[in-house]
Amino acid sequence: MQEQVAAPVVxxxxxxxxxxxxxxxxxxxxxxxxxxxxxxxxxATKPGEIDPTVLAVGMVVTASYYVFFLSTxxxxxxxxxxGLYVSDRTGNRIRPDTAILRYLIYLVGQLLMLGMxxxxxxxxxxxxxxxxHDRVAGTLVVVGRPPGWEAGA
Numbered sequence: 001m002q003e004q005v006a007a008p009v010v011x012x013x014x015x016x017x018x019x020x021x022x023x024x025x026x027x028x029x030x031x032x033x034x035x036x037x038x039x040x041x042x043x044a045t046k047p048g049e050i051d052p053t054v055l056a057v058g059m060v061v062t063a064s065y066y067v068f069f070l071s072t073x074x075x076x077x078x079x080x081x082x083g084l085y086v087s088d089r090t091g092n093r094i095r096p097d098t099a100i101l102r103y104l105i106y107l108v109g110q111l112l113m114l115g116m117x118x119x120x121x122x123x124x125x126x127x128x129x130x131x132x133h134d135r136v137a138g139t140l141v142v143v144g145r146p147p148g149w150e151a152g153a
Contacts, residue, residue: 008091008142010129011084016141022078023065031061063103070099074146085146086139093146094139102137109133 011019035057069076074093075085086094086102094102109115109132119131128140 008087008140009144010127011141011143013123013129015082015084015143016123016129019076019078019082019084019141022081023076024078026077027062027065030065031058034061059107063107066103066106067096067099070094070102071096079141083143083145084141085144087142087146089138089140091140091142091147093148094137098137098139102133102139105133105136106131 035054066076070086071094073080073085074087079085086099088094088098109119115132119133122135123129123131130140134140
């Protein structure tokens with residue numbers, strides 16, 4: 001008799017939003033000392049203008065955070081806290097190349113602003129709750145822990 005594997009349970013928009021907000025909070029805490037060490041070059045000349053070095057450092061920190069955690073644990077700390085992970089279409093952990101692709105598409109969507117709006121609409125209306133970056137990378141945000149994940153490991 002063959003054992004049936006349950007289909008992954010897709011994360012709700014509220015849990016996804018909560019995980020995103022936790023990750024933003026963590027990134028903010030991480031970014032301040034890094035930007036203080038590497039940024040603030042004084043290149044911004046007008047009030048309200050963003051120093052390009054600070055922007056670049058912030059982007060590197062953010063990219064490193066998402067790609068590192070998704071590549072190694074298939075979840076960011078925010079997702080882990082809320083019991084979520086990013087899986088491939090079959091519920092397995094994602095590979096590093098998938099994590100990189102997913103982040104790059106996410107970044108483009110953030111930079112274009114329209115991508116953020118479209119992704120939000122998709123997450124709210126699509127039954128599988130897949131944003132643009134999930135669709136392109138072939139990923140799902142699901143409830144639970146990735147296969148092989150052990151607490152404290």
